């Protein structure tokens with residue numbers, strides 16, 4: 001019996017991944033860039049044990065039904081193929097996200113799984129190969145191997161599509177205040193949503209061209225620690241991603257009334273001289289990019305409409321680590 005435990009933190013994309021060039025290998029259409037956060041993480045233990053009769057997957061204390069574990073099964077099978085390990089696996093994952101958060105991220109989950117499974121199987125993967133393996137679970141998981149700012153280079157094959165660190169130790173003032181407007185599961189998953197956008201939005205090719213420019217600009221802004229530039233580019237890029245959902249056929253959006261309320265509040269705060277910007281992913285929760293020192297003022301304004309446990313401040317977080 002061999003086992004390993006890994007911890008991976010979730011990441012929020014500032015330049016979004018929204019569309020694949022290859023569904024099966026999860027190769028994206030454009031490079032993306034994210035910030036790994038300290039507050040939300042997943043701990044995963046993988047045990048390869050020849051005495052167990054089948055693979056067994058548990059998430060937050062609940063046994064996962066096979067139909068909900070297809071991607072986990074595929075990743076474990078791939079690790080067995082890579083390592084020659086033949087024993088069945090027990091996977092025990094715990095998402096450390098605020099209970100009501102609805103932020104249980106596939107990014108931290110599949111990054112932790114890739115790290116724990118490969119180590120338990122006796123593989124000693126480079127960070128690049130770990131990122132490639134995590135990408136097979138969920139594209140955004142490829143970025144959670146690294147702390148701070150990371151860029152997922154799209155590549156054009158399994159071997160060339162992986163994340164690289166841009167600035168693993170972020171020693172300048174940037175934070176993310178997540179406004180949890182709901183913890184309900186989203187109806188349209190990011191996988192399904194992005195596929196519809198690629199196939200039906202008339203703006204998709206413009207998205208790829210613009211996101212590529214955004215990425216070049218944001219890397220310069222990060223290098224010069226230009227907070228306002230990072231915020232402006234992130235907000236612009238996120239809204240262009242959500243324009244793809246609205247312009248898909250049939251149209252769909254992840255915004256709800258509370259999302260728009262938060263976005264309005266951010267605009268008012270900015271007009272009042274507080275530099276803050278919003279980004280959103282495949283759900284209605286809003287992430288506000290702000291300076292840590294401004295978070296109390298922003299929280300005070302939002303507390304008129306949201307309870308304290310819906311307002312979660314996170315700072316830049318670390319990359320993958322092993323707990324045993």
Ligand SMILES: O=C(O)C[C@@](O)(CF)CCOP(=O)(O)OP(=O)(O)O
Nearest residue numbers: 013016017138139140190191281282
């Ligand atoms: O994180 C980002 O770049 C932007 C998003 O979060 C949505 F806004 C996409 C995440 O997609 P993911 O769940 O990784 O899709 P998969 O590869 O189909 O599993």
